[in-house]
């Protein structure tokens with residue numbers, strides 16, 4: 001049985017600038033919830049921190065009491081790491097300010113801001129930093145993992161635009177880190193996840209990205225369309241980044257009713273460049289089949305995050321692979337597997353990489369798989385924990401069919417995969433270096449609710 005330590009809630013309340021939400025407080029049920037609704041845990045306290053001094057206070061309290069510490073920005077961890085049974089949730093969602101230096105092309109973002117809110121704020125100046133496909137993902141979480149998004153081929157990973165950070169480490173100290181100061185920690189933060197401390201603010205480079213050709217294109221999914229789409233995305237100029245999902249069409253109004261339940265491609269894409277060049281780059285994709293829905297057009301970049309919220313599943317049995325080739329027979333395997341899945345939603349997703357992401361040397365950040373040609377995600381979303389084994393088996397079977405034999409994976413999409421996940425996310429030299437940084441800044445592994453890098457043993 002897990003022993004939960006006593007947490008002195010009333011003295012925490014007295015000392016804090018933000019809010020403590022304990023089990024008897026109104027709003028507790030909302031406050032304890034995370035994106036994946038199946039993680040129905042009851043923390044001793046959800047602490048909505050207001051500033052870095054609150055963060056230090058909570059870190060000190062967790063260290064001193066031995067309480068489990070969950071750090072949450074946007075709450076999208078697939079492993080449920082942003083909540084805890086009996087522990088403390090350090091919730092940064094109210095630390096969501098963005099300070100923009102439009103002339104200097106930089107922004108300081110508090111880590112709890114959501115991807116869409118950050119992008120809307122910078123978009124007011126015609127500027128952007130590339131983030132992922134989901135508006136409510138926290139900038140803190142996505143950035144520390146790497147950040148593979150709508151501008152990955154044009155500008156690189158999100159971490160390639162990180163210029164500095166403020167971090168509260170395990171001893172409660174607030175450090176300002178960049179390429180010159182605490183350079184080892186700065187290196188580890190860019191891809192090493194939440195292992196090293198709580199990032200309170202991140203300083204980003206901004207790019208002039210205003211009007212783009214972007215939006216969603218849906219095509220009927222056949223083997224020809226899927227393989228053609230991969231080939232077209234690989235051949236496209238690097239201004240074009242695409243996230244293509246192959247799913248059974250949900251009953252949504254933009255897909256014709258006769259197509260509901262049948263396999264479709266839902267591709268989100270951004271061409272970050274001139275509109276005519278964008279139309280040309282996208283033409284071969286549009287030509288693959290008569291589109292079922294066609295919403296790709298000149299837009300302002302922040303509009304990529306408009307639209308209805310997606311599904312909020314209980315759980316996601318999923319895996320991720322960074323591969324060099326789209327395996328022979330992959331398209332057939334996707335279609336066959338979609339046919340048999342009983343999940344609430346099952347998906348194969350691919351993102352062709354390369355471009356700016358691949359030009360950064362492997363050792364420059366803790367994201368060590370720079371030259372992977374493609375990211376493949378396999379996901380099966382479901383409601384009840386009893387269904388887990390069935391969907392895990394489905395995911396495993398499709399992942400085997402899509403694998404090219406490499407084991408590399410992206411930390412942002414790895415679930416609770418323990419040591420094996422850590423080894424897939426980090427090549428040996430990266431892992432060794434991360435373990436050293438961990439030993440220095442968090443020798444007792446206070447920050448362990450994450451894809452955990454154990455501190456190096458002396």
Ligand SMILES: Cc1cc2nc3c(=O)[nH]c(=O)nc-3n(C[C@H](O)[C@H](O)[C@H](O)COP(=O)(O)OP(=O)(O)OC[C@H]3O[C@@H](n4cnc5c(N)ncnc54)[C@H](O)[C@@H]3O)c2cc1C
Pocket residue numbers: 035071072073074075076077078081082092111112131132133134136137138139140141142143144145146147148149193194195197198199200412413449450451
């Ligand atoms: C629907 C969905 C879509 C996604 N799309 C993309 C995508 O397009 N591209 C992409 O790269 N990733 C994507 N992801 C993965 C996502 O980036 C990771 O799950 C990320 O960790 C979520 O960040 P969060 O702040 O929302 O989650 P949280 O659950 O709050 O955080 C996840 C973990 O990150 C750490 N953490 C978070 N904030 C901090 C902080 N401020 N300081 C220290 N540690 C922190 C903690 O260990 C925490 O457990 C997606 C995930 C989902 C569920």
